[in-house]
Amino acid sequence: DTAVSQTPKYLVTQMGNDKSIKCEQNLGHDTMYWYKQDSKKFLKIMFSYNNKELIINETVPNRFSPKSPDKAHLNLHINSLELGDSAVYFCASSQDLGQPYEQYFGPGTRLTVT
Amino acid sequence: LAKTTQPISMDSYEGQEVNITCSHNNIATNDYITWYQQFPSQGPRFIIQGYKTKVTNEVASLFIPADRKSSTLSLPRVSLSDTAVYYCLVVRRGGNKLTFGTGTQLKVEL
Secondary structure (H helix, E strand, O other), X not given: OOOEXXXXXXXXXXXXXXXXXXXXXXXXXXXXXXXXXXXXXXXXXXXXXXXXXXXXXXXXOOOEEEEXXXXXXXXXXXXXXXXXXXXXXEEEEEOOOOOOOOOEEOOOEEEEEO | OOOEEOOOEEEEEOOOOEEEEEEEOOOOOXXXXXXXXXXXXXXXXXXXXXXXXXXXXXXXXXXXXXXXOEEEEEEOOOOHHHOEEEEEEEEEOOOOOXXXXXXXXXXXXX
């Protein structure tokens, strides 16, 4: 049973397109996250939600919009894709906003924009 | 939030103890320190969490000095399977700020 799953695993698309990445967790956690890992392996938080409420909204372009239909899902929609959006995107979840601060990560979605 | 930096890479041999340091000079009093391990093509996996002094679990120890401006992940008796990238992650209490370290590639050889 996969704890945190993401679809698709690979996404290749052209500049200007709109795409979505889906994330689901079956751990019963309250908090979910989206991270971006660039080609140098740096990890950066993009968004976090707690019980469907936006908690962290880092400085990312408005083209990125998270959507949380329920506690178990946090999807990432990207409009007008650019070359610089190419990266691996990780979804994660944690029990809640308190301790322990252990996060469970999904397998990642490798996005390639051509 | 703390800006976190780590050595880019470290090499070790099987059976040795490895210490990986993370520098977080601007850490706040309500920040916690966590460490993650990442294998290629996988998401990071939680290793350990601490606030101050020393924490130990079944796989690692975490040492945090009194000023908390750095932390050291200690892996006892590493094996080939410990070859991975290790990240520190500084978490603000309440979870409204998160900053990953730059990551350290650990390579373990026979």
